[in-house]
Amino acid sequence: MEKSVTLARVAREAGVSASTVSRILNGTANVRDEKKEAVERVLARLNYRPNVLARSLASGRTMSVGVLTQDISSPFYGDTLRGIEQGLSGSGYHPIFTSGHWQAQEELEAVDLLLARKVDALIVLGGVLPDEKLREVAAKVPLVALGRSVPDLESQCLRLDNFKGAYLATQHLVELGHRAIAHIMGVPSHRDAQDRLAGYKAALADARVEFDPDLVREGDFMEASGFLAATRLVEGLRTFSAIFVANDQMAYGARLALFRKGLRVPEDVSIVGFDDLPSSSFTTPPLTTVAQPTYDIGLASAECVLRLLNGEEAALPPLDVQLVVRESTTRRRS
Amino acid sequence: MEKSVTLARVAREAGVSASTVSRILNGTANVRDEKKEAVERVLARLNYRPNVLARSLASGRTMSVGVLTQDISSPFYGDTLRGIEQGLSGSGYHPIFTSGHWQAQEELEAVDLLLARKVDALIVLGGVLPDEKLREVAAKVPLVALGRSVPDLESQCLRLDNFKGAYLATQHLVELGHRAIAHIMGVPSHRDAQDRLAGYKAALADARVEFDPDLVREGDFMEASGFLAATRLVEGLRTFSAIFVANDQMAYGARLALFRKGLRVPEDVSIVGFDDLPSSSFTTPPLTTVAQPTYDIGLASAECVLRLLNGEEAALPPLDVQLVVRESTTRRRS
């Protein structure tokens, strides 16, 4: 381990005190030009790199923002993470990503780890941590939570309108003439899944279509569960001409199940997904789905965190979901 | 900012010196049982959390491993990252993920950031950093590079046999009776793309099929480029009954292009991809592709890093690619 260049050494070689070097480095105070230049020369010559640890220990700030995702490599979070990176870039703060895998225990450990690493702020994406814990964390460090709405912390939470998205999706199918519309929902205990189910029901009700529980199947947001659910639907007693699937990944699975059953999409069955994953415009046929402005969400949360860090008030812009009509839906054959 | 509980305070309240507490915490030396218990009681009562920064500054180790990916949210890296997490878990070391987005400049900054954060070791996934830079980094900190083979650093590098994978894929098509086999390659300057092209050519040669440059199109590893390349192929003068695509994402695009052109997969055109992304078993039809043991790669690299950290020699197990035959390929219609 070669000794790294320390500030003290720079100071010595430049013939000034360490404090002066520090001031130049941080722009904390004015320094006479000649000294400044001398120091900067030494800085360059020695290729000085400040020690982040020491700096953080002394200053109490690490210039890092913890980001707790559920699955760091899930396509669903991809754009959001990019948005966060972008929103933070140039601010001096850097994101540190961790994942909780939808397990409260893992999330807890991840948050503790982040706090132990003294992140200056935290962005939480979804997850199953109890509200209480989030409030507790928020008391210690600026916090922004996406996909959640924690009582007493609303201004720092951003939830998408899942109800509306589901409503739009279902309404789209209704407008195409479909009546028997199945639904493959997500994990029932999951708030998003509940809201999407509610939106689906509401749209049916508004169209005077009777809700049929036999046309609803549970999944777990993964492809395989969508496959299974759709298979069951096809094999069930009820017939249907369209499915609203609670997310794109399950929609992929459902689409394959229909393919296996010899049912064409969209001629025989129309499918609508939710999330608009990057690959959804490349499925065959391209998937009609509900798009969330995931990148903007990331961007907005990063900006909000910076505001909080800056002592300003939280501010999350309203972001809306949107139906993207592609080729997996068509008018019901009469 | 509530004052956090310091080791000094614990020592005071337990009536011992700070060193003693430190020893108990780290198991550095034996401590009389009664004191030990007393201290542990205080530790628990105060809910003491060591300050990682201070600890790192003093000990010179941060117990973290930097992981440089190209796209933190790419499905391609997902399993590998999980493997790394798993391989590191329980060791006391934690991964810190960053992404370079295939831009040398960004990668440089990312590595510098990681080094500035004093990671104890580094895992580099692919990327375009010059070998020289990697050697430079390796001189400072234990390094493992995946998807690269840096001269003088071979023992710490793990590359998959792209040539073999491409050969297997093409051979599979040949065995199905295909002769006019097109290829959609990746970024030509990319080593993986070159090797896959070479494997494709070799398999053709071994099967006494003449190589036809007009049946090869360039892409950039993304879906859209696969779409474009396949479209061009179809519109080109040459006819073909199969395509070997250099990665799954482009294969998705190609598959859609064929769909748009009214060509069926696999009846009219067989497709083989490369990577076996999680969603490739759910495309319609499920994609025949070359699987890399990505999870194991991550696991192995984490274990290798731990060995290096432990002063042992690097050791990366041989890992092999494998053809996964699904439904996007079929015997050529005679």
Add this chain to the structure above:
DNA sequence: TTGTAGGCGTTATCAA
């Protein structure tokens, strides 16, 4: 077995 003292590399405070 235990405590003291010094150091890790910066920043922050206070005089000068």
Add this chain to the structure above:
DNA sequence: TTGATAACGCCTACAA
């Protein structure tokens, strides 16, 4: 505008 000097919180000889 500058420089000592003291934190920051912990680890580690070294001495007892």
